[in-house]
Amino acid sequence: MFFVDTLEFEGLGNRSYLAGGDATAVAVDPPRDIDQVIAAAARRGVRITHVAETHLHNDYVTGGLELARLTGAHYLVPAAAAVSFARTPVTDGDTVQVDEGLALRALATPGHTPHHTSYILEEDGRGVAAFTGGSLLIGGVGRPDLVEPRLTEQLARAQHASAHRLADTLADEVPVLPTHGFGSFCSSGSGAGGGASTIGAERLMNAALTRDVDSFVTELLAGLDDVPAYYAHMGPANAAGPAPLDLTPPRPADAGELAARLAAGEWVVDLRDRVAFARGHLAGSLNFEEEGKLATYLAWLIPWGKPVTLLGSTPEQITRAQRELARVGIDRPAAAATGDPRTWVREGETLAAFPRATFAGLAAARAADGEDSGNTDEDVVVLDVRRDSERAAGYVAGSVHIPVHELRDRIAQVPPGAVWVHCAGGMRAAIAASLLDAAGRRVVAVDDGFDAAERAGLTVAGPAGARV
Structure with missing residues (x-):
């Protein structure tokens, strides 16, 4: 009898997996902190004999190399991925024995990256789980624009073909077990998301399986969102072979x-x-x-x-x-x-602080601002730090738009006055408020859900117009 354990990493929106039988197991797309994978294997009483990477990851540093080194496992990496360390290169159709009656078969599924490989867990020759990495996600696919801009459309078309290959290869009841798609920026904006799915469910709802290739690619490319800047460092780090992790406590500072x-x-x-x-x-x-x-x-x-x-x-x-x-x-x-x-803080110094507010409070402040004498130090400036795709669905009338990931380099573009900064729920507004506060700006953090802005009569719908 086989098992599949899921390791959740909510902060990054990713999952890793441990799958095996009575004695041995494979770890798929393990995180940097491999102690969690080792603990999962210990709970199962199994030995990790294989570590499998679906692709060179763009959104996190893998623990695969160190996990393979510590356990003596074979490190399965797609053969076409250019890496600087010894590994077991995997090509389409390669099969390895995981446990008695249990095998792992490689299936080339390019699209998220050119070398992307999914792995099919087979029990007595029958597919029982599909580790799809950044290929077929739950309700979508992995984004195709993280490798090279000139390859984006080509990879988007490859995603469509790879999704169909998975669907044509596997039975409806086979679980789809992706690495991305739970809040990760590696997933495309077209996905419906969800916690669990099967090949049969994806046949019915996944655009890669319900749309023709041209309409699918058009929709996929139109839905691509901003790419986190740190992604540029993850691929090279994974290709070079990440160093072992050191989690000893940092030294205290006074x-x-x-x-x-x-x-x-x-x-x-x-x-x-x-x-x-x-x-x-x-x-x-x-x-x-x-x-x-x-x-x-x-x-x-x-x-x-x-x-x-x-x-x-x-x-x-x-x-x-x-x-x-x-x-x-x-x-x-x-x-x-x-x-x-x-x-x-040093002796004689005090802590800094700034107010928090709701969208209803913002509406009241705007009304009061319209009645005063126009003191620019007190002018209400509304700063929207959401992404372009969010703002396109509706925004606070008259607001300035600078996405939070651009604000550090663009604070000088924020008009003078008291800056009321908002996002969709409050977390990113808090980051932006701290950046503005550190820069010496007077700031109010709007800690409220964006639906409250509509109830307060602040929003307008449709295209947001030009950015600042």
Whole structure:
């Protein structure tokens, strides 16, 4: 009897898998922190004999090389992927024995990358699970624009063909087990999403299987969204062979050191929730909530390679964040501090703060602003930090639009006045508010769902017009 265990990584929107039988198993697309995979194997009482990569990942650093080294497993990597380490090259149709009566068969499914390979788990020759990586996702496919812009349309067409190859190869009841598609920016904007699916369900709802190739490609390319900047570093890191992970705690920093690091232009990141940060924080620090999409947005916004110091309520919060950041190659925080934020400032200094508000509060402030004498220091400036695709569906009338991942380099373009910054729910607005606050701007963080903006009579629909 076979098993498939799913390892969830919600912050990155990815999954890894451990599959096997009574004695041995294969790990598919493992994360950088491989202790989780090893623990899953220990719970099952199995030995990992194979580690399989569906492709060179663009959104996280793999733990595959180190997992194979520690376990002695065969490291299966698509043969066409150019890498700098020894591995077992895999081509279409290759099969390896996972356990008695259990095999893993490689199926070439280019599209997300040119070399992308899916793996079919077969029990006594019958397909029982499909590890589809970034090929066929739940309700969509992996985006085809992460390798080379000139290949995007070609890869989009390949995604359509690969989806059909999977559907033509496998029975309806076979589970579809992708790596991406649970909030990952590696998934295309066309997916319906969901937690579980089968080949049969995808035949009915997945555009790659219900649309002709031309209409599918047109829709797919039109739905592509922004690419996180840190993706440019993930492929090369995975091709070179990632170094072993070091999760030893960062050394503690006192108030004097924190001030010195800020003065040197380093990033000091406060992991606390946005309510606590707004109430009181170290001036110049930036708010990336540990429970939000920490790795995605911090890695997206920070100048790559810049030292980062972490601030948190507890050592455990630092530990969790350190693990999450290591998954995207931010390996060693320069330092850390925990506890009461008042201990993070030097004697005689006070914590900084800014107000939070709702969209109803914004509507009231705008009404009051329209009645005053026009003092520019008090003018209400509404800053929308959502992505282009979100703004196209509706926006606050008269708002300025700078997506959060562009704000660090474009703060000078924000008009003078009190900046009321919003996103779709509050997390990205908190990041943007901290950036503005650190730059010396007067800021109000709108911590509210965007549907409340419509109820407050603030929104207009349709194309958003020109960006700032």
